[in-house]
Amino acid sequence: MSLLFPEWTNTLPKVVGAVGALATVSVVAGVTYYFTPKFWEVGYEPVQPVSYSHKIHVQQLGIDCRYCHSHVEESPHANIPDTQTCMNCHTGDVATSTSYLNSRLWESHKDNANLIKVRSAAASGEPIEWRRVHKLPDYVYFNHSAHVNTGISCVSCHGRVDTFAIVRQEHSLSMSWCLSCHRAPENHLVPLTEDDPSVAPAEMLKVTDLERISRLIASPDQKDRGLGIAESRKIEPPQNCGACHY
Amino acid sequence: MTTLHPDEAAAWGLAGKGRRGHDPSNPDGTLINDQSVRPELVLGDRDFHSVTETICGWNEAKTPKWWLGAFGLSTSIAGLGTLMIVYLIITGVGVWGLQNPVAWGWAIVNFVWWVGIGHAGTLISAILCLFKQKWRTSINRFAEAMTIFAVICAGTFPGIHVGRVWMAWMLFPIPNSNWIWPNFRSPLLWDVFAVGTYFTVSLLFWYMGMIPDLASLRDRATIRLIDKMERGVQGTALLFDKIAAYAYGFLSMGWRFSTRHWNNYEKTYLMLAGLATPLVLSVHSVVSFDFAVSIVPGWHTTIFPPYFVAGAIFSGFAMVLTLLIPARALFPGMKDFVTARTVENMCKIITVTGTMVGFAYITEFFIAWYGANPFEQQTFIRRMFGPYWWAYWAMFTCNVVSPQVFWFKWCRTNIPFIFLITIVVNIGMWFERFVIVSTLSSDFMPSAWGYYSPTFVDIGTFIGSLGIFMTLFLLFCRFLPMLAISEVKNVMHQAHEHLHPHDDHHGEGH
Numbered sequence: 001m002s003l004l005f006p007e008w009t010n011t012l013p014k015v016v017g018a019v020g021a022l023a024t025v026s027v028v029a030g031v032t033y034y035f036t037p038k039f040w041e042v043g044y045e046p047v048q049p050v051s052y053s054h055k056i057h058v059q060q061l062g063i064d065c066r067y068c069h070s071h072v073e074e075s076p077h078a079n080i081p082d083t084q085t086c087m088n089c090h091t092g093d094v095a096t097s098t099s100y101l102n103s104r105l106w107e108s109h110k111d112n113a114n115l116i117k118v119r120s121a122a123a124s125g126e127p128i129e130w131r132r133v134h135k136l137p138d139y140v141y142f143n144h145s146a147h148v149n150t151g152i153s154c155v156s157c158h159g160r161v162d163t164f165a166i167v168r169q170e171h172s173l174s175m176s177w178c179l180s181c182h183r184a185p186e187n188h189l190v191p192l193t194e195d196d197p198s199v200a201p202a203e204m205l206k207v208t209d210l211e212r213i214s215r216l217i218a219s220p221d222q223k224d225r226g227l228g229i230a231e232s233r234k235i236e237p238p239q240n241c242g243a244c245h246y
Numbered sequence: 247m248t249t250l251h252p253d254e255a256a257a258w259g260l261a262g263k264g265r266r267g268h269d270p271s272n273p274d275g276t277l278i279n280d281q282s283v284r285p286e287l288v289l290g291d292r293d294f295h296s297v298t299e300t301i302c303g304w305n306e307a308k309t310p311k312w313w314l315g316a317f318g319l320s321t322s323i324a325g326l327g328t329l330m331i332v333y334l335i336i337t338g339v340g341v342w343g344l345q346n347p348v349a350w351g352w353a354i355v356n357f358v359w360w361v362g363i364g365h366a367g368t369l370i371s372a373i374l375c376l377f378k379q380k381w382r383t384s385i386n387r388f389a390e391a392m393t394i395f396a397v398i399c400a401g402t403f404p405g406i407h408v409g410r411v412w413m414a415w416m417l418f419p420i421p422n423s424n425w426i427w428p429n430f431r432s433p434l435l436w437d438v439f440a441v442g443t444y445f446t447v448s449l450l451f452w453y454m455g456m457i458p459d460l461a462s463l464r465d466r467a468t469i470r471l472i473d474k475m476e477r478g479v480q481g482t483a484l485l486f487d488k489i490a491a492y493a494y495g496f497l498s499m500g501w502r503f504s505t506r507h508w509n510n511y512e513k514t515y516l517m518l519a520g521l522a523t524p525l526v527l528s529v530h531s532v533v534s535f536d537f538a539v540s541i542v543p544g545w546h547t548t549i550f551p552p553y554f555v556a557g558a559i560f561s562g563f564a565m566v567l568t569l570l571i572p573a574r575a576l577f578p579g580m581k582d583f584v585t586a587r588t589v590e591n592m593c594k595i596i597t598v599t600g601t602m603v604g605f606a607y608i609t610e611f612f613i614a615w616y617g618a619n620p621f622e623q624q625t626f627i628r629r630m631f632g633p634y635w636w637a638y639w640a641m642f643t644c645n646v647v648s649p650q651v652f653w654f655k656w657c658r659t660n661i662p663f664i665f666l667i668t669i670v671v672n673i674g675m676w677f678e679r680f681v682i683v684s685t686l687s688s689d690f691m692p693s694a695w696g697y698y699s700p701t702f703v704d705i706g707t708f709i710g711s712l713g714i715f716m717t718l719f720l721l722f723c724r725f726l727p728m729l730a731i732s733e734v735k736n737v738m739h740q741a742h743e744h745l746h747p748h749d750d751h752h753g754e755g756h
Contacts, residue, residue, distance in 0.1 A: 004491055010500075174423040
């Protein structure tokens, strides 16, 4: 042996073993951390053609999500509003504006670069090319109305959009993330009107009231309340493949 | 593992018989009529040194011309197979002839066929070892290598059959962000475990057994190297010896032929033989579950596991002989180790397992009739007389009728004839898998019945897998010790001479 291999090669098996073990651990840890939607998807925050701020529109002006994303309760798809929805308030033609608010907006935002883009889009009929933030793979079928009407709030999947100046992806939208709620919906279920008819309309909880709901689902009694709701409304989210892939 | 048991030696002594007479066997090593005298396992009056010289010589000699030709041909065929696989991956599994209801075509046929072939190696190295069948020592290395290469070919097919090969990792239960696990109730997952275990144990067994022989090759290369250096040879003339010395030196893991090494070696060998023994039975049983656990008529039968195992050993022995017979003719001196008697023994195993397979075919039919299930009956009648009648009768002729010729001594001692029969058996076993898989073309719903035909990609991939197999095998023949040198020496009479003090025929090289 000594004819071929110098003495230091005796330590080679140990070194190879140690390096191999380290490499294995690093690869496993690296894949676990980096090769997941948690790493690649969360925090996606594209620059939009018009820097629309949800924060201003929701928190300052109190507009409900459903004013713009109007089909969320009836349709699988929560639509991105067309330019005309913007123009309901930001009408470009001051002469035809019918309300005080519209004319005020016109005065204050006359030269706003973003609104110039919006107005020109409305005039030309060319839609604004918003960058899509939340995108599921083609082989996944997701229905917004099924979730919203069952008492799953926007905030459970999209985060506190009411506080976002720029929209970003808050959750991984991976399959394990979906399943974590489908297996334990009580952590996110909130009461709808029909759960408590005694609640006065003014105090009714809206699934779009992101601030109130985020406090509610973070509260310690959420689990019990959620279990109660699931029990009374017989909510059993499907876990079979065909529920989302078909 | 091949040492003589003391009882055995005592029994010989009591019977007044030595381990060997002066000429106990026929000159070609075939069985002699006097069954009380054991024939020699190694012919040609060899001493230990000539064994080492011959076996190492196959690796050390100049590359034979036939080897280069065969290697060129094999790699070309393997290249064709690789092209087919690349085409499949780029285009999708639609390039195969698969369509509903035949969702498993040649891919599974080839998978089961190759896995089955592998079984002979494990049987020879594990079960025959535990049963102390000493004639196995000359073929076990060979058969184990064949096992490894056959399992590699087999594993290719499920890997490319998944369609999106980059998702093949999903065959294994790896935690992922989809929270998807393989279906633990599916035999396809059991297959992954069974074949994975099988490959690992076979590889360990094969490699572990090779270490002392690799050390022999290392030492011989080192001596050549030193010899040349002392004679003043320099430069590239030393290159090949250097590569050989370091490569074999690396692979032999510091083996020094010490008693402690041998002690560990023998223990490990026996343990691995014990571990591998259940695998001979379990692997193809699990493969048969792929079919038997389904509810397709003609598949849903309890006879499948034993029937598959018998078929696997049957096809495996045939494949070992298919490779061994040409190798025996082409490598000088190999006939002294792989004697005509060894070949004859293997022919007998082929007859036994072939008859078992035939018995299973007939039992299937009997049960189809006896079970009074019209769907089952229909399936079996269609197998015989339906659109695939030709495959059924090809299978029956090749697997059941052809091995029966080995009842005749002429047939099992005539080497070219044996070679022919082993090819026939391999074809027959391929057809057996094809008959089983093509059952899918007519299942419960007659409106969906169809006729499955392969495309050129199916055929090309299969032929390519034969090329991959042969390429690996030729590399093995050229660069690794083909016979287990130490084990062969252990079954020579010189190794046990001290038990027979009256025997005047002393070997050399103790």
